[in-house]
Amino acid sequence: MTVQRLDIEQALPRMQALAARLWSPESRHHPGQLAWSAAYGEPEALGLGPAFLVDDAWAWLESADWLEVCGTDPDAVRAVVRAALAESADEVTASTLETETVAIDALLDHGFTEVGSPWFTHHLLDLADLPDVAVPAGYDVRAVRAGEHEQRSKVHRDAWSPTSKVTARAYERLMATPPYRPATDHVVVAPDGEWVASCCVWLDETTGVALVEPVGCVDAHARRGLATAASVSALTAARDLGATTGLVCPRGDDDYPAPARLYRRIGFVPGACTRTYRRG
Ligand SMILES: CC(C)(COP(=O)(O)OP(=O)(O)OC[C@H]1O[C@@H](n2cnc3c(N)ncnc32)[C@H](O)[C@@H]1OP(=O)(O)O)[C@@H](O)C(=O)NCCC(=O)NCCS
CATH class of the missing domain: 3.40.630.30 (Gcn5-related N-acetyltransferase (GNAT))
Structure with missing residues (x-):
């Protein structure tokens, strides 16, 4: 599976399209949240990293130490997570919805463990x-x-x-x-x-x-x-x-x-x- 690496500005429309296609009450990403995360500050102030995309999944280094993952196909999600981790900081954190079992399994497979942290509840x-x-x-x-x-x-x-x-x-x-x-x-x-x-x-x-x-x-x-x-x-x-x-x-x-x-x-x-x- 060929993973494409893109700067966030180029990747954003494709990331938003996939988030919209896969959206359900059980999924974390919404196109508007991605727009906000990519543009709420001036680019130099945000330190945004690249995104890694295949047709059915993406992983985005929102910063070198923060990973966002979207996808429901296990092989596709594993491929983009693996590509992102090749460029991440040594310590990297990721947040998912508790219902996103494919993303969670991919993170666990790549050495992540759950940590206590403030959490958010989708309403x-x-x-x-x-x-x-x-x-x-x-x-x-x-x-x-x-x-x-x-x-x-x-x-x-x-x-x-x-x-x-x-x-x-x-x-x-x-x-x-x-x-x-x-x-x-x-x-x-x-x-x-x-x-x-x-x-x-x-x-x-x-x-x-x-x-x-x-x-x-x-x-x-x-x-x-x-x-x-x-x-x-x-x-x-x-x-x-x-x-x-x-x-x-x-x-x-x-x-x-x-x-x-x-x-x-x-x-x-x-x-x-x-x-x-x-x-x-
Ligand atoms: C949270 C915030 C948006 C509330 O704004 P606000 O105009 O005071 O809110 P409202 O008057 O519409 O409050 C509606 C209800 O929210 C709850 N609420 C609001 N502020 C609260 C507070 N400080 N403590 C507890 N409950 C609070 C109450 O239930 C309140 O109803 P009540 O006043 O009848 O008890 C404001 O304090 C703020 O901007 N905080 C910083 C930014 C932030 O956290 N934004 C929200 C996250 S996206």
Whole structure:
């Protein structure tokens, strides 16, 4: 089996197509998550490694010490994992969904062992059950417009961290990375015009699955339902564009429970959890 080695920029569309073709509630990868992972920061800041592809599987060194794997054909998955490990750091970590037995078996066969680590729980929502958008008085929620990458990246950093890699230049590039659409990237605007909460939703047209990634609200406006409003509004826009299922992947362990509570309050239902494996 010939494994093709490509830089992530060239590989991304093929990786997204395979993730969409193989997507099910039991699989880790969504085209929008891959776009976010490949473009949330400026390329020099992310240190992204190459991807290794065959028709039915890929392995991506998201960094020299972090491996992502996609595929359900055992021989194909083994081939791409083997190729990636030939270029990885000595110690490398991989995360899968607990349901991805083919990927897990390939990692175990290549010397990985499961390690304790914060885990994430995939949550799903039938978008027919999405509640109405409720915005507190004085606030407004709307879609981002082309050219607003500077403000959009700022509201993300203000909620997450001033040292976040999500710079204006990075967000401009992200906005040019399919399947990004401004129509499903929503912000909450405070009465004074400041952007205070945000939610980006990624609609995969192949599956109709709309991934929520990421969500944020600045501390000064917390617990007023603004992250909820941004999320419900962006998901509603995705549903209007044909999405049928919402997906979000918050932390599942007890150390950071707030986001999972937020999504469950919207109606998301927990599904499979991630597992972490390490080699070296
Ligand atoms: C998590 C975060 C998005 C919440 O934003 P928010 O606008 O305050 O959230 P909401 O007001 O819509 O809260 C909805 C529900 O989420 C839960 N929640 C939100 N913040 C919480 C907290 N700090 N502790 C516990 N539960 C919390 C509650 O159930 C809340 O409902 P309630 O206020 O009626 O109890 C915000 O704190 C944030 O940006 N954090 C940093 C980035 C992050 O972790 N993003 C989410 C992961 S993608």
